[in-house]
Amino acid sequence: MKLPAFILPKPNMLKTVYIETYGCQMNMADSEVVASILNKNGFKLCKDINDADIILINTCSIRENAEKKVWGRLKSISHLKKKKNGLIIGLIGCMAERLKEKVIEADHLIDIVAGPDTYRELPSMISDASGGHRSVNVLLSLEETYGDIMPVRTDPGGVSAFISIMRGCNNMCAYCVVPYVRGAERSRDPESILREASKLFEAGYKEVTLLGQNVNSYFWDSGNKKVNFAQLLERTALIDPLLRVRFSTSHPKDLSDDLLHTMAGYENICRHIHLPAQSGSNRILQLMNRGYTRESYMERIKAIRSILPECAVSTDMITGFCTETDADHEESLALMEWAEFDFSYMFRYSERPGTKAARKLKDDVPEEVKKKRLDEIIALQNKLSARSKRKDIGRIFEVLIEGFSKRSDNYLSGRTSQNKVAVFPVKDKKAGEYASVRIEICTSATLLGTIV
Ligand code: 5AD
Ligand code: SF4
Numbered sequence: 444m445k446l447p448a449f450i451l452p453k454p455n456m457l458k459t460v461y462i463e464t465y466g467c468q469m470n471m472a473d474s475e476v477v478a479s480i481l482n483k484n485g486f487k488l489c490k491d492i493n494d495a496d497i498i499l500i501n502t503c504s505i506r507e508n509a510e511k512k513v514w515g516r517l518k519s520i521s522h523l524k525k526k527k528n529g530l531i532i533g534l535i536g537c538m539a540e541r542l543k544e545k546v547i548e549a550d551h552l553i554d555i556v557a558g559p560d561t562y563r564e565l566p567s568m569i570s571d572a573s574g575g576h577r578s579v580n581v582l583l584s585l586e587e588t589y590g591d592i593m594p595v596r597t598d599p600g601g602v603s604a605f606i607s608i609m610r611g612c613n614n615m616c617a618y619c620v621v622p623y624v625r626g627a628e629r630s631r632d633p634e635s636i637l638r639e640a641s642k643l644f645e646a647g648y649k650e651v652t653l654l655g656q657n658v659n660s661y662f663w664d665s666g667n668k669k670v671n672f673a674q675l676l677e678r679t680a681l682i683d684p685l686l687r688v689r690f691s692t693s694h695p696k697d698l699s700d701d702l703l704h705t706m707a708g709y710e711n712i713c714r715h716i717h718l719p720a721q722s723g724s725n726r727i728l729q730l731m732n733r734g735y736t737r738e739s740y741m742e743r744i745k746a747i748r749s750i751l752p753e754c755a756v757s758t759d760m761i762t763g764f765c766t767e768t769d770a771d772h773e774e775s776l777a778l779m780e781w782a783e784f785d786f787s788y789m790f791r792y793s794e795r796p797g798t799k800a801a802r803k804l805k806d807d808v809p810e811e812v813k814k815k816r817l818d819e820i821i822a823l824q825n826k827l828s829a830r831s832k833r834k835d836i837g838r839i840f841e842v843l844i845e846g847f848s849k850r851s852d853n854y855l856s857g858r859t860s861q862n863k864v865a866v867f868p869v870k871d872k873k874a875g876e877y878a879s880v881r882i883e884i885c886t887s888a889t890l891l892g893t894i895v
Contacts, residue, residue, distance in 0.1 A: 844876050
């Protein structure tokens with residue numbers, strides 16, 4: 444039974460919220476939206492979980508391991524609930540969407556379950572939970588983009604920020620849970636994106652990353668006004684030449700020459716494209732429902748190399764997808780070698796309930812084979828990453844300084860336009876400034892040089 448609003452205490456007044464985020468950059472951006480919604484509703488954010496009246500865990504479902512991590516975390520914080528009377532724990536994001544009421548039934552630790560399109564409801568859900576009512580809302584929306592909400596940055600005074608430009612995904616890759624947990628694709632009003640980017644620049648940020656599951660299919664259509672991704676990128680780049688613009692993720696089937704030419708026209712659009720291949724085998728690509736072939740993927744890489752010769756390319760690869768043979772795996776290795784990826788994110792296939800692969804295909808590659816293949820592609824990528832960095836030795840790059848290096852305050856660390864980390868001795872420069880750095884040596888992960 445729900446109590447009438449007038450006899451509920453005003454639970455949100457100055458209550459303190461701690462938000463912990465798992466998963467992708469989109470989730471990081473979402474946590475900043477959640478922070479903003481809660482701030483506006485009178486909640487205070489805190490950095491120490493022990494200070495919190497409300498703990499929100501923003502979760503990821505992409506692989507079984509991502510979910511296991513969250514369950515582990517929930518277990519490790521369960522003692523806080525005994526320590527603090529009335530402590531509210533909320534599970535939000537993709538896992539909330541996937542598991543819905545089951546989470547509450549299975550685990551009495553959790554008071555709130557909120558899917559990715561319901562964050563505007565969090566203040567009232569917290570209110571309900573404070574009144575002793577567990578609260579679940581996992582409705583997906585066809586419209587919600589949180590476009591009007593200016594996210595609260597978790598690192599005020601930072602250098603680089605994410606901007607979510609669209610939500611959801613329409614691609615239906617057979618292995619992927621995203622369309623089920625984040626719903627259909629919808630693009631955000633370009634004016635609100637540009638406003639956010641300008642405000643970030645005014646606040647001192649020097650880099651924005653435009654985020655979406657498939658940014659190339661960004662499209663805003665409000666009748667008389669139509670904006671595609673290349674146009675949005677160009678307008679963002681025009682905010683100021685000192686504002687670097689990145690974007691992620693590009694889908695190989697939708698990466699247009701038009702976009703590559705737009706990138707070529709602006710130095711402040713970073714020379715890096717994340718173009719997940721997933722596999723090098725046509726048979727597997729088809730089973731994955733990726734919508735491109737090995738040959739058309741290679742053609743896209745050739746287009747990048749010819750229009751943007753300085754551009755780094757990274758990828759995602761999955762090993763051991765359903766029915767993958769040694770020969771398919773060899774094709775993945777060969778594609779990676781051919782493309783000379785500058786870096787890669789590599790995963791073993793993990794079956795996700797409800798996806799097309801889970802419904803129609805057998806997860807028949809043994810775990811040890813998936814693991815062995817993964818080890819092989821990681822070893823190959825390490826070789827390619829080292830090769831890519833060695834090529835930079837002797838060259839000068841403009842580096843956007845992010846802060847001191849992890850190891851020592853005598854060194855600064857930042858990124859080149861190609862998204863490679865460069866470390867160099869401090870010399871009258873600081874975070875948020877650009878430095879011209881000559882690269883002298885490298886490891887497989889880092890470029891080392893000096894300011895010239
Ligand atoms: N198993 C393994 N990896 C996956 N990815 C997405 N779904 C799965 C899955 N079920 C990987 C893809 C994607 C990246 C974000 O995560 O490579 O590009
Ligand atoms: Fe991001 Fe996908 Fe994980 Fe959701 S499931 S947090 S969209 S990676």
